[in-house]
Amino acid sequence: KSYIVTGEEATLIHNENVNKLLSMSEEEIIQEREKIIAELDPGIVKFLQDHRLKEEKANKVDVNMVEDSDCDANKFTDNISKFRLEYVNEVKELAYKYPHMDVVEDDKLKWIGELPNEVKIPKDPYPARFSFEGRLLPYCDKGEGVLQGLHNHGDEPERPGYSLQELIQLSRSTVLQQRVIAINTLANIMANASNYDECFDMPLLPALLEADTFLLLRFSLDDPAQPVIAAAAAAISNLIVNHLDELCLDILLGTPLGIQQPSFGVVLDVSKEDVAELKDQELLKLDIIKGALRTDLLTRIKYILVDLSTEPVEIKHMLKTITRIARHSYETADMVFKCPGLLAKVRTLVDKGDEGSYYPEALKLFRILSARSNSLAATIASEFRVLEVLFSFIAGDRAQRHPETMQLTLESFYIWQTFLNYNISLETIGQLTPVLLRLLAAHYGLTDLNGANSDLEHGTALVSTFSCAAKLKPGIIAQAIPMLLNCTRKWMIQYEQGMSKSFQASKLVGASLNFFTHSFSDFDSSRELFPILENIFNKSSFTQAMQRLRKCSWLIRGKIVSCPENLPCLGSVPPTVQEESSLPFVYALATYLLRSKKLKLIDAFINNEEVTKYIIDVLKGQNVRLLCGHWYARQEIYLLVQLVHLYVIAEIKENEALYHKLAFTLLISIQSGDKYLLSDIISKAIFNSKFFRPDVEIVSLKMQELHLEKDNEVNKQQLLTKALEDIKLIESCYTGELGLQGVVAPWPPVTLTGLLNSTQCALPSDWIFMPILRLYNNQRRDENSAEIAVRCLQWFIILEELFPEVSTCLNVTAKYCRLCCVYLAGNDLYRDVTPLLELALYHIMKYSSQLDFEVPIPGLTSFYDFYREVLEQFAFSSYGDHVFGKYVLVPLAQKYNTKYKKLIWSEMGAVLRALTTPVNCVNMEFYLEPLETDQDLLMTYLRAMATGRIREFWCPVLYKVAVHHVSRYIKEKSDKFAQLLQSRIDSLGNHELKELLLN
Numbered sequence: 001k002s003y004i005v006t007g008e009e010a011t012l013i014h015n016e017n018v019n020k021l022l023s024m025s026e027e028e029i030i031q032e033r034e035k036i037i038a039e040l041d042p043g044i045v046k047f048l049q050d051h052r053l054k055e056e057k058a059n060k061v062d063v064n065m066v067e068d069s070d071c072d073a074n075k076f077t078d079n080i081s082k083f084r085l086e087y088v089n090e091v092k093e094l095a096y097k098y099p100h101m102d103v104v105e106d107d108k109l110k111w112i113g114e115l116p117n118e119v120k121i122p123k124d125p126y127p128a129r130f131s132f133e134g135r136l137l138p139y140c141d142k143g144e145g146v147l148q149g150l151h152n153h154g155d156e157p158e159r160p161g162y163s164l165q166e167l168i169q170l171s172r173s174t175v176l177q178q179r180v181i182a183i184n185t186l187a188n189i190m191a192n193a194s195n196y197d198e199c200f201d202m203p204l205l206p207a208l209l210e211a212d213t214f215l216l217l218r219f220s221l222d223d224p225a226q227p228v229i230a231a232a233a234a235a236i237s238n239l240i241v242n243h244l245d246e247l248c249l250d251i252l253l254g255t256p257l258g259i260q261q262p263s264f265g266v267v268l269d270v271s272k273e274d275v276a277e278l279k280d281q282e283l284l285k286l287d288i289i290k291g292a293l294r295t296d297l298l299t300r301i302k303y304i305l306v307d308l309s310t311e312p313v314e315i316k317h318m319l320k321t322i323t324r325i326a327r328h329s330y331e332t333a334d335m336v337f338k339c340p341g342l343l344a345k346v347r348t349l350v351d352k353g354d355e356g357s358y359y360p361e362a363l364k365l366f367r368i369l370s371a372r373s374n375s376l377a378a379t380i381a382s383e384f385r386v387l388e389v390l391f392s393f394i395a396g397d398r399a400q401r402h403p404e405t406m407q408l409t410l411e412s413f414y415i416w417q418t419f420l421n422y423n424i425s426l427e428t429i430g431q432l433t434p435v436l437l438r439l440l441a442a443h444y445g446l447t448d449l450n451g452a453n454s455d456l457e458h459g460t461a462l463v464s465t466f467s468c469a470a471k472l473k474p475g476i477i478a479q480a481i482p483m484l485l486n487c488t489r490k491w492m493i494q495y496e497q498g499m500s501k502s503f504q505a506s507k508l509v510g511a512s513l514n515f516f517t518h519s520f521s522d523f524d525s526s527r528e529l530f531p532i533l534e535n536i537f538n539k540s541s542f543t544q545a546m547q548r549l550r551k552c553s554w555l556i557r558g559k560i561v562s563c564p565e566n567l568p569c570l571g572s573v574p575p576t577v578q579e580e581s582s583l584p585f586v587y588a589l590a591t592y593l594l595r596s597k598k599l600k601l602i603d604a605f606i607n608n609e610e611v612t613k614y615i616i617d618v619l620k621g622q623n624v625r626l627l628c629g630h631w632y633a634r635q636e637i638y639l640l641v642q643l644v645h646l647y648v649i650a651e652i653k654e655n656e657a658l659y660h661k662l663a664f665t666l667l668i669s670i671q672s673g674d675k676y677l678l679s680d681i682i683s684k685a686i687f688n689s690k691f692f693r694p695d696v697e698i699v700s701l702k703m704q705e706l707h708l709e710k711d712n713e714v715n716k717q718q719l720l721t722k723a724l725e726d727i728k729l730i731e732s733c734y735t736g737e738l739g740l741q742g743v744v745a746p747w748p749p750v751t752l753t754g755l756l757n758s759t760q761c762a763l764p765s766d767w768i769f770m771p772i773l774r775l776y777n778n779q780r781r782d783e784n785s786a787e788i789a790v791r792c793l794q795w796f797i798i799l800e801e802l803f804p805e806v807s808t809c810l811n812v813t814a815k816y817c818r819l820c821c822v823y824l825a826g827n828d829l830y831r832d833v834t835p836l837l838e839l840a841l842y843h844i845m846k847y848s849s850q851l852d853f854e855v856p857i858p859g860l861t862s863f864y865d866f867y868r869e870v871l872e873q874f875a876f877s878s879y880g881d882h883v884f885g886k887y888v889l890v891p892l893a894q895k896y897n898t899k900y901k902k903l904i905w906s907e908m909g910a911v912l913r914a915l916t917t918p919v920n921c922v923n924m925e926f927y928l929e930p931l932e933t934d935q936d937l938l939m940t941y942l943r944a945m946a947t948g949r950i951r952e953f954w955c956p957v958l959y960k961v962a963v964h965h966v967s968r969y970i971k972e973k974s975d976k977f978a979q980l981l982q983s984r985i986d987s988l989g990n991h992e993l994k995e996l997l998l999n
Contacts, residue, residue, distance in 0.1 A: 119158055125201055129161030132181065134188025136196050137161040164189070164208065171216060176225055183220055183231035186213070190238035197561065205239075206564045214239060214284055218295050221304075229304060230314045236297075237317040240288060241324045242569040248632075249570075251577045253414050254460035254507050255584045255635060256514060256591070259421060261371045261753045262631040264568045265329035266290070288567045289328040293335060298325070302342040305349075312357040315349065319361035322346075326368045329756065333372040337379075343369075347384045358399050363390075363411035367418055371752040374422040381424055390416050391428070395435045406454045413461035420468040423748040429469045429476050436462065440483045449491055449500035449508065456504035463487070463511040467518050472748075474522040481523055488512035488525075492532045495585070496541045501548065503581045510588035517592045526596055533589075537604040542589075545582040546610030552581035555618045555636050558627045574632035583635060590642040599651055606643075606650045615643065615662055625809070628669035629759050640666055641677055644685050657803075660691040664806045668765050673758030679740040687731035692724060692802075719839055720801055723794035730798075733791035737771040738763065765809045766858065768795055769818035773859075775825035786832040789822055793836035800843040812850040814858050819844065820870050820887055827877040830884065838883045845890075848926070853891055853900070867891055867900060871908045878914055885917030889957060893926040898934045904958075905940045912944070915955045922957060932965035935977050941966050942981060942997075946988055967997045 021029065119140035129137050131150060141160050150160040162170070162185060170182035186208075193204040200207070217239065220232035252258035266287040268275065275283065275290075284291030301318050304310060310318075322342070326333040337343065349362040366386055370377035380386055390412040392398045399405045419425045429436075443459045466484060469477050488509075494500070495509045516525040536542050550556060552575040561571040576583045593602050605611065618624060618640065627633055640662060647659040663685035670677050685691070723730070735741055764770070771792045775785050782788070796819075799807045807815070819840050823830045830837060844851075853863045860866050870888065878884045888911065891900040904911050932938060941962035944950045952959040970978045970985070988994045 127156075127163045127165070128196075128200065129156075129159055129163050130167075130185065130189050131161055132185050132188070134185060134190070134192045136192075136199060164211070168211065168213070168216060171220065176227065179220070179223075179225075180227045180231050183217070183228065183235050186217075187231060187235035187238050190235060191243065194242075194244060194561075203562075205567070208239065209284075209288065209564055209567065212281065212284070214288060214292065215281065215295075218292070218297065221297075221300055226308070229308070230311060233304070233314050233317045233321070237321045237324075240292070240567060241320050242563075242571075244573055245570045246320075246323075248573055248577055251503075252635075253410070254457070254464050254511055256510075256587060257635050257638065259371070259414060259417050259752060261327070261368060262570065263329060263754050263756055263758065264289075264324070264327045265332075265756045266566060266568060267756055284566070286566055288564075289325055289332055291566075293325070293332065298322070298336060298339045298342060302339055302345065305345045306341060312359075315357075315359065316361050319346070319349070319359060319365055323361070323365045323368050326365065326372065330372055330753075333369055333376065337369060337376060343380075343384065347386070350386070350389050356402075358402055358404050358408055360404055360407040360411045363408065363415055367411065367415040370415060370418045370422075373751050373753075374424070374748065377419055377422050378424055381419055386415065387419070387425055387428060391432055391435075394432070394439075406458065410457060410461050413465050417465055417468045418752060420465070420472065421748060421752060423472055426469065426472055426476065433477070433479055436466070437480060437483060440480060440487060444483060444487045444490065449494040449502075449505040453502070453504045456502075456508050459487075460504070460507045460511045463508070463515055467511065467515040470515055470518040474519045477519075478522075481519065484512070484515055485525060485528055488516065489528060489532060492529065492536070496532060496536045496539060498541065498544070501544070501580060501582070503577060503579055503584070506545075506582045506585040510584035513585075513588040513592045517588070517595045520595050526598060529592075530598060530601065533601055534604075537601065537608070542605075542608060543610050545586055546608060546614055548580045548582040549586050550610065550614050550617060552576055552578045552583070553614070553618070553636065554630070554632050555624060555627050556614075556621055558630065558632065560626065560630060570631055572632075576632060576635065583639070587635060587639045587642070590639060590646060594642055594645055594649075597649065599649070602646050602650050603652055606647055606652060607654075611643070612655060612658065615640075615658060619658075619661060619665060624665065625669060625761070625765070629671065629761055631754070631759055633669075634671060634674065634759075637666065637669055637671070637674070638677075641670070641681065644681065648684050648688060648690065656691055660685070660803065661806060664803070667767060668761055668763050668809060670762050671759045672762040673754050675740075675762040676743045676745045678738070678762060679735070679743055682731065682735055682738075682740060687727055689727070692727060719794075719835060720797060723798050726791070726794060727798075730791045730795050733771065733788060734795070737774065737788065738767065764858075766814060766818060768792070768799065768807070768810075769815075769821070772818060772821050772825065775829070776821040779825075785826065785829055789825070789829060789833045790836065793822070793833055793840055796840055797836065797843070800840075810858075812844060812847045813852055813855070813863075816844050816851065816887075816890065817857055817860060817863070817866060820866075823884060823887065824869060824873055827873075830881070834881070834883050838886070841883070841886055841890075845923075848893075851890070851896075853896055863891075864899065864903075868903060868908070871904060871911050875908065875910045875914060880914050880916040882917045882921055885915050885957075886921055888915060889917060889922055889927075892958070892961075894928070894930055894932065895926070898932075898937055901937055902940070905937070905944060909944075909949060912950050912955045912958060915958060917957055919956050919960060924957070924960065927957065927961045928964050931968055931972065933969075938966055938969055938977075938981065942984060945993055945997075946984075946990065963996060970997075 024032070121139045126139065129150075131137055131148070137150070137160050139159060148160075150162070151157060152162065152166065162182075164186075167182045167186050167189075170178050171186065173179050173182070189204065190208065193208075197203040214236070217232050217235045220228050221236065223229055223232070249258075249261065266289075268286055270278075270286070278286070280291060280294050283294055301322065305315065305318060322336055326336050346362050346365060349359045350366075352358055363386075366380055366384070370380050389398070393405075393408045393412040394416075396409075399408050402408075416425070416428075420429075439458075439462055443455075443462065447455045447459050449456070463484065466477050466480055491505075491509050491512060495505065499505075513529075516523070516529065519525075554574050554576050557575050559572055563569045563571045575581065590605065593605060621627070628637060644659055644663050644666065647655075663681055666681055667678065667686065670681070766773075769792065771788045775782070775788060796807075796815075819837065822833065822837060853867075857863055874884055874888050888904075892904065932941075945959070945962055945966075950959050950962065966981065966985075970981050985994055985997050
């Protein structure tokens with residue numbers, strides 16, 4: 001410390017001196033001391049020593065190093081030297097105590113330097129970096145990351161955050177804290193992964209799965225350190241559980257289909273034997289859940305829950321993981337059910353409360369397992385005594401004032417509804433009726449539509465529970481009807497007044513209407529509710545509800561987000577659960593009107609302009625069929641089915657074509673799990689005479705415009721009229737062929753969970769040809785095969801003639817191939833339907849410009865092979881049938897690939913002898929233009945004519961084609977090949993052919 005200079009400058013000088021001394025050795029310090037004393041005047045040295053002593057005495061500082069004010073300079077400096085040398089020696093001892101600390105590493109010293117002022121963002125893709133909270137960080141920052149510890153010794157030290165590769169590497173560290181930080185960060189990244197999908201070339205979740213992240217986390221779950229186990233449990237949960245899916249599915253609870261659950265399994269085209277031979281890593285690539293179960297994940301989770309001291313948040317993560325496993329398939333749900341001690345432990349978690357923790361996730365797990373099958377539900381209800389705790393939560397006897405009380409209560413209602421849907425514990429409704437009535441009275445007095453969402457959700461759960469009971473046995477809830485009627489009137493009036501337009505309000509009003517729909521047979525609520533409904537229609541309430549439905553429609557505005565094939569999910573947030581969505585109310589209203597059959601209100605519903613706009617928007621959507629195959633589409637599909645049925649019974653005639661088209665669209669949109677809906681659509685809409693009112697004169701005029709070949713056996717002008725007369729026979733044929741006879745919704749259901757592929761459409765887009773395809777695939781003639789072929793072709797002609805926009809869902813090429821299957825279904829089947837086949841081909845050729853045999857054709861792997869099959873059948877059984885010949889000639893038009901011409905002119909040359917179709921039966925322009933330039937084909941033409949393989953009187957169309965192209969080529973071309981053709985023609989012995997080709 002300086003005793004001469006004061007202030008900030010003294011501190012700087014002192015620090016500089018200290019640093020200088022620390023960098024010097026003992027010998028250097030002694031040399032410098034002697035040098036300074038020798039150079040300074042002794043008087044100055046004496047002055048400095050005296051001044052130091054005075055300052056120390058004034059400040060009452062005890063200086064042990066100086067014993068006397070008269071000590072000489074040597075003694076003073078010796079003491080200082082002794083102090084400094086001891087300090088230096090201590091630093092050196094520390095340096096040598098740790099490896100490599102005695103070596104100066106310049107690259108590491110750079111870390112104490114400043115960050116670059118400017119960092120240029122590259123144009124090419126660069127690795128993403130994340131904060132410890134899992135947030136995606138910008139390429140560079142202004143230094144905030146330094147204070148948060150986000151800059152590291154990686155490849156990009158100037159960038160804040162950690163890359164996935166660095167975190168995975170850090171998670172394998174031998175340092176416990178580093179492993180915990182890395183795994184927690186990965187868990188946070190996985191939780192936020194869906195937010196960043198559009199920021200990456202490859203979405204985060206598939207990238208993490210591809211990097212075998214699950215195995216890393218699974219190994220971490222076996223770590224003996226509790227912090228690592230907790231971090232791994234959170235990470236595994238965030239990896240395999242789609243929390244957005246869970247949230248959306250929970251929001252749908254209380255709606256008519258909300259209690260039903262999707263299945264998230266993977267359809268593997270691998271036998272069980274082959275799966276058993278796969279390694280764990282290979283199975284994980286195909287199916288994460290099955291691969292996880294292969295690693296004994298359930299056993300490890302059970303051990304952690306039972307034998308380790310786990311925190312509530314850790315327990316919640318593991319319960320969510322088990323729930324996702326149960327969602328995979330019945331097989332995995334059964335494995336959860338049979339895991340020794342697992343569900344017993346989960347049952348104890350339901351009773352928790354003494355430690356201040358409750359687990360609604362445990363109730364949800366029981367609900368998802370129960371939804372898998374009625375047998376699992378019955379076991380859960382009886383062996384695990386779940387109902388006891390459900391009723392205590394519903395009655396408010398447990399978890400009072402707990403933050404998760406409402407979630408516990410809602411889960412209790414919905415697992416109870418799951419049991420009721422299976423007709424399990426129906427008697428408990430009567431036992432709990434006093435409690436339910438007390439809750440209902442509280443809602444009547446306190447709950448308004450503009451109230452808290454939690455109150456509306458509770459009211460929805462309560463009322464929908466009554467609906468479940470009414471569906472099974474309406475009389476059992478007779479005591480509740482007066483209070484339910486009061487509540488429904490109150491909430492409907494508030495809805496009509498526009499008190500709230502929220503999704504929760506729509507759910508509550510919809511649940512109330514659903515109750516009176518299910519109980520309509522025992523209690524006619526029309527007198528009390530119809531006046532309110534009339535006000536809803538007369539005012540703008542219903543119009544506004546339909547406007548909101550159009551705005552929040554999945555079929556209009558839905559977006560499917562791709563998900564990993566080995567870890568399926570729903571993949572998006574449906575607009576139908578947005579705050580403004582009115583779908584629950586509109587659906588419930590349509591169902592109620594269909595049940596009550598009040599024609600005045602039905603007409604008001606159907607005539608609403610917004611309803612028409614909604615249907616138009618749905619039908620004009622580009623991806624309707626794709627969107628219909630999603631779980632979130634089911635409720636809207638059900639609504640559209642109700643709209644069709646309402647229109648059928650309505651006393652209005654407007655928009656017939658629109659609703660008929662909607663019915664046809666629904667046929668190829670209804671999911672396979674809801675196949676029972678098709679029967680009513682077929683009988684009440686598709687073949688309903690309300691939509692078939694053609695004027696006979698109009699039909700005759702249409703048929704006259706066809707310019708068909710006259711035939712003595714059948715008057716073709718009567719084909720369409722005859723088809724319309726046979727419409728009921730056509731309906732009966734399709735009902736049987738589509739397997740819709742006796743198909744009804746099972747009640748009670750066997751399961752409340754969709755099977756794998758249950759969201760696929762029940763009927764293919766070419767359903768009108770399914771009877772023909774069945775005949776073709778059977779390769780045998782059924783007793784009624786001719787009848788089936790007739791009805792199918794009649795229906796095709798009706799659609800093409802009267803409803804052409806309906807059949808546009810199948811391209812023209814596919815239609816042509818399906819019609820060809822009639823010829824392949826039997827050697828002589830086509831002879832019974834030749835006039836219909838001719839008329840059907842006319843409708844195909846109206847759109848000949850759209851025929852394309854090179855693009856993929858649904859149902860065919862190779863059109864070339866299919867066409868070869870047609871040619872073989874023609875050569876074998878046609879006997880020169882002209883209509884069959886017209887079908888054979890279609891792919892031989894000039895605009896199509898020459899390989900089809902080469903096939904018939906070379907390998908299938910026998911066809912030429914039987915192809916007697918006259919020239920006036922086809923449009924020869926298709927076969928003559930443009931000029932053929934394929935030299936091999938032209939030479940084949942000439943050779944066939946010269947050798948007599950083709951003659952005009954037995955193959956007039958192709959003979960004319962051959963003559964035309966060969967003669968034109970030698971006349972219009974002057975190349976060597978034209979000269980070769982000319983020389984070959986000149987050498988012909990057939991002078992008549994030579995003259996024909998040269999003139």
